[in-house]
Amino acid sequence: MKKAYTPKSIEAKWQKEWAKSGVYRQYGRKKKFYVLDMFPYPSGAGLHVGHPKGYIATDVLARMKQLQGYGVLHPMGWDAFGLPAEQFALKNKVHPEKAVKENIATFKKQLGKIGFTYDWEREINTTDPTYYKWTQWIFLQLWKKGLAYESNDPINWCPSCKTGLANEDLEQGKCERCGSIVEKRPLRQWVLKMTQYADRLLSDLDPPAGGEKLEWSESIKEQQRNWIGRSVGTEVTFCVADTEEEIHVYTTRVDTIFSCTYVILAPEHPLLKNLESRISNLGEVKKYIKKTISKSDLERTELNKEKTGVELKGIFVINPATTEKIPVWIADFVLGQYGTGAVFADAHDKRDFEMAKKYNIPLKVSIKPQNNELSWEKIESLEECFEADGVLVNSGQFNGLTSADARREITAWLIKEKLGKKKVNYKMRDWTFSRQRYWGEPIPLIHCEKCGIVAVPEKDLPVKLPKVKSYEPTGTGESPLASIASWVNVKCPKCRGAAKRETNTMPQWAGSSWYYLRFIDPKNSKALVDKKKEKKMMPVDVYVGGTEHATRHLLYARFWHKFLYDIKAVSGKEPFKKLVNQGLIVATDGRKMSKRWNNVVNPDDMVAQFGADAFRIYEMFMGPFTQSIAWNTDGVVGSKRFLEKVWKLQEKVSGIRYQVSGEKSIENLLHKTIKKVTEDIENFKFNTAISALMILVNALEKEVHLSRITYQTSLLLLSPFAPHISEELWHMMGNKKSIFLSEWPKWDAKKIVEEVKTVVVQVNGKVRAMFQIATGSDEEAVKTLALADAKVQTHIAGKQIRKVIYVQDKILNLVV
């Protein structure tokens, strides 16, 4: 009696059985392997077929590693704080806590159908007070070390989300979440001193020889490098004529200093206040400042915008190189937050050049091109702006030096004259950490009139998020928590006097900046993580997720991890050893899957129609893992057919070790497949691993009988991809224990060697014949064979063989 392949019943049965037996919890094993997915934010929309792609990949890897004898940690949890959860709740008129609970249930149900190895006993949720207790604890440690500070500087404010945002939360001047243009708004806020870690965040991407290399894609590393934006330059002092004041200017092009004819300050430069009394056109200047400061960064940095500025009449500074008195301007293209908020302007910078032309500010040149690619006449006559490195002219004692040499020499000279110093600058800013919204971790600080800012004692953590009637954002710069008097008013932990709680909450990224540690020790209420467990499991061996987190989550998590390393809470400097970024699955129409476009494919439907195993195989077979590919439901039938074939093969299994007629070739193919599949899974080349399995199965299908070992080995190779059918067939073969407690097959190098190889004969690089030859045949033997071939003869007839190239077991090329 033949039993049909019925994925539905088989999958349900094994999912239940695996959960019951806890087959994945092999943490006692000596070798560990920690494979992690970027945990999802449980949105109301549920999963679409794009989400599981990464989860399936880690699952395949986790299953193979378990079979290879590792104790595998492969957990899952929920990143459930933050704006989207709150907005979903507001829109649907439910409390975020309830919405999150429901959404998690939906997600979990959907994931459950796909058959993952997740250890649900380690499930975590960033909104659980037992979890965010430790998020708050980390914040307190940062605060105690002076790495969290209160600031009143203008910050990015999203008028639609009604909250402050970090620089990382912007996308070309717009809110990453809702697309609104972000305003500048002065607001009291908490900021984390991420810039203090800038250098280490940069250098640990590529540690010097000996350091553990981060196996991340070059593109993600490059994005982080660009974001950190380290530059090495010189800070030059310009004395303000007739005063004690100094203007410090940062430049990477100190070689152009002799051509500096004016200095430009950012409109928010602090020195302006001190100089006010000396500015003769103060009204005009104030008007300009007012106009630019209210502008959003987007407007201010708009591309190709004409440069504007105002001269500070009556103010002059001394160019330290030329000792000339030069004018000072303010202009909105000079950014207050970068460098010193002041630049020296010269003819070798396009922006300065344009501005000078517009306002008739004098210019002069001091750099000459080294080769003649540009006309020196045009540069010298100020017709063209020359920005590149060259040779110095009109630069006194430094004439004749190359730009690179001059930067070194001039900086040395400025240092000697006490008019400058070497300076390293970063584009990255400190992390604006407070949000004026409800759905986040409360910042565990208390404001006391007498004692100032006081930390909530650790024993009182967590500071629980109170229930509140209205959690709508206020838009006043205060979070909705501020309106709950009973929560806000507390006693100062120090003096027991009246005090108020901090009402800002933490950003969405807080909880995800350390969650990988919690999975190691999810129930710990005494410490962030048990040190022994941490040392054993960290770092995460393989971390899989989308590229959109390159400069947000991945930067924040590295920053927190380094801090935790510094306070000796963790044992390593980097949290994620290997990072793999999956490509997006887009809809058939090429767009992102979204309710908005009505092009969402639900994995539940795919599982119902084809089974979880076929769905898993298809997602891995679609194309290269890191590449973005369009979904095509038609393609899933191929995976289903493949599994049907595997199912039918059981009828061919006999007790013979290797089937007689094809003994050698089947054994050879099997071992080649073991090698290919093992290596491909390790390298995330799942599509070619499955292709290899298909080739194997197609070959096995042609056999009359199959040995048990051949079939069982094939099932093992298939099991990471299609766990349910593999487990079912494994048991049908009479095995009592789970296939996942078995052992991953090893290939025998001797059995991969083929006795016969195909050698291609080319004449002048074109294929003319092919022979089967014994492996290792020498050139003479192959040449003799080739020359005897009729086809080859017609192509060399009447010509002389000038050269013969022979590649062992591969190719013979006759050049005539």
Place this chain on the structure above:
RNA sequence: GCCGGGAUGGUGGAAUGGUAGACACACGGGACUCAAAAUCCCGCGAUAGCAAUAUCAUGAGAGUUCGAGUCUCUCUCCCGGCACCA
């Protein structure tokens, strides 16, 4: 503008400098069937040819090489990131 990635049949894609198109989808033909589905077999880059076969063909153009999808240079287009950062 800068940085990174890419372009191969009708489609998704494969290919340590060595037979381009593996594996699959779609399509066409056939077998089975009263019929259909499922399944199985055959074909499937283009052009010429009954065929054997020949020529062309990996975005465009050049180069290196006995031999290039793969290496080098120039260009076009697509995707992603950064961008008045001094």
